[in-house]
Amino acid sequence: MSVVPGDIDTSRQPPMAVPLRHFVVSLGLLLLGLSLALGIAFDIVPSTAILAHIHLLLAGWICVTIMGAMTQFVPVWSGVELHSRRLSTIQLWLVAGGLLGFASSFLTGRVAFLPVFGSAMLLGFWTFVYNIVRTLRKTSGYDVTERHFLLALGFFVLLTTLGFLLALDLVYPLFAPLSVTRVSVLSAHATLAVFGAVITTILGALYQLGTMFTQTELHGIDNWLRRAEEVGYPAGVVLLASGRLFGVTLVAQVGGLLVASTLLGFSILLGRRLYETSVQWNPMLSRYAVVAPALALWSLMALPVWFENPLSYAALFGAPSSYYLLIVGFIGFVVFGTLYHVVPFIVWVNRYSDLLGLEPVPMIDDLYSDRLARIDFLLLFSATALLAASDIFGLSMAITGVGSTLLFAGVVCFVGNVLQVIRAHSPHSLLGVLAPALSPDAPERVSESKTQ
Template sequence: MTVPAGVDADRGPPMTVPLGHFLVGFAFLLAGSALGVASAAGFDGGLAGLAHVHLLLVGWVCITIMGAMTQFVPVWSGVDLHSRRLAVAQLALVAAGVAGFAGLLLSGRLDWLAVAGGLMLAGFWTFVYNVARTLRQAESLDVTERHFALALGYVAVVTAFGFVLALDFVRPTLAPAGLARPRVVAAHATLAVFGVVLTTVVGALYQLATMFTQTELHGMDAPLRRFEEVGYPVGVVALAGGRLFAAEWPARIGALLVLASLLSFAVVFGRKLYETRVARTPMLSRYAVVALALVVWALVSLPAWVADPTDPAATFGPPDATHLLLAVVVGFVLLGTLYHVVPFIVWVRQYSDRVGLEPVPMIDDLYDDRLAAADFWSTLGGLALVVGGGVAEVEIARLVGGVVATLGFAVFALNLVGVVVRHGPESLRVGFLAQAGSDPDAD
């Protein structure tokens, strides 16, 4: 895999900061996956399902997004990160909040949920402030940066909703305000997945899909991208608002815009993968799964969202399609991207200044190809069983699929942690919080 030209890695925080986010995210990925397997096997302690969702979506997906944006917004935008200390603080706050939140849900100690929720709120708002101040330094925003700016706004709203929902467990807050808790939950989930996560994913993939296939947008790509840029945020807000206020028609219009926009993006994304000028890599193989799964999810979700987009059971499309969206589409984006980002960060820190002076490995030489193939097929096969078992209502298939997918995630984490251990300097392996915190910043 080639090293992108024209990026200045020194603009970002110390390499230990994004790596810290990714390694903590790996831990939450394995914990959330294991809890999902336990739930499928019959474990039903506390609010296990809610803990499972938060460990994966907040602990893995969102912390990974935080690390990636903190690193690459300065690099892509050609500006300095606003504050390195805040980048360290955001991880500590969110990680502690997620761990505490999941533990409290599992133990049934809901009286302390607002404390854990407050930690997450503080961490996410620190992240929003830091990256927003960084983006403000850019002279103009490209398509990726515009998506990231929108995602930051969604983060601020989603986390506020989340804190209020946590507080409502202890002290009735929503009912006195005339809000039904299920509607607030639906709006919160809609903005979290379609606002925060998928807006970030789509924005990043516009950059990554062209950069790492060595292609450009052309022909129908430009109008499809323009439609997505306008239609998608309008659709997300309309869908979330319709669910919050039980307004079926605004929610239906929003749902149709979301589906049409994601299908438009899938066409652009698929065309870049088809036109690629480089050999297949773990990144591109996983992206191919994403392109196909996104189209399938949109098509199977259309009837459910047309019938009743405010139905809580259809928050992420029909119930059987939830894992298709969250585990396959979102999961494989992160799996594929991290197969480049983690080796890239280590390579820049360890080998970039040796180029031309001595033989150095390529980025793709840092991880084990056999492990990459093993985790790809294990994760893909396991999630296929989970999705198929849900459709066919065969619980044993879901259980076996969950075990196989969890093993795939473990191999994935082992492979990338091995990159850090084998190739990263000592500063990348231990003490990253203390070292990063000592760097000068602008806060």
């Protein structure tokens, strides 16, 4: 792999601390969410912990990672300046602070505070959407990645609106006099979150990353699959969410079949990119190699279930036994693999790029520990296999407990490896990344303030 892909305009990226701050916070939220998962697996936390766990993983780890990645790479890929660095900082602390309060409210049973913390999250996500939309408006045309990102931003607005209404409904009943029920709104909210905002973003990013880092091009059936996905997938998400919201089975069926079939097609497209690559395998591509079959298997399991009853709450994320395939095998491994390049890439560009040709510098893949990367891959793959098999074949809770433990151990190794890149190679300490005001890294803060 080249040190920096030749078609990337790194001069457009925001200051290093901006995206890294998002990634460090998201990794902390990941550890919190998985700690609750262990508590749930061993029945040592209250039943409401499941809601805190889901929000810490999806709204926290996944969505905060997306916020940091878009803030970093939309300017880089699109060749434009980020609209506002100040807003990129504000968005993070609104979402992170609101989410921690939101999760705490579930854990303590103080639902009266949910609308308060929910409004902070809403404002944070809308700030993020506004900042990226204003950034993308500077481009002259939109490629496949940018089109997906714009769609994802629209889904972010819809899902956060429904999420805030759901939080408010727990204090002031809103849905009782309406034709829609709380369960139907919750189903639409979850659909827009996972299949709308999160997976649409992932698909857009993989069109760029899957070709760039395999050094291949879409050809033949790939182009047909891409065209089908670009039209069918977002239409499917809208139909599936709408059908669930208003309780229309046929609409949800059509939407579900479009979502599952186009994702199956995308798994083939990604698998072909990996098969055709001549690039040396690395942690990023190794994890993408898990993504393609996991997504294909999830899609094949979802098709008959969503055809039969897409309105069933048990089928919210596809086949009831395919949850871990989707959340960990697909979404999780995309994020694990991508961060294994993104974090070292950002650090390398800021620390070593100016020294290239003047003195020996490490490659991007030299910044993390290969040994630790192999260990976390083995742990995470084993955990995913155990958890998925436990669901599919109805294995004992002991197997689920072992899988959850391995998952937590793998995440700890992964987080430690990524944070070590920042600690050992970044010009800023972890404290400087998180809280510049408490760190001696003042020059960047001064220069940032002058650019606003």
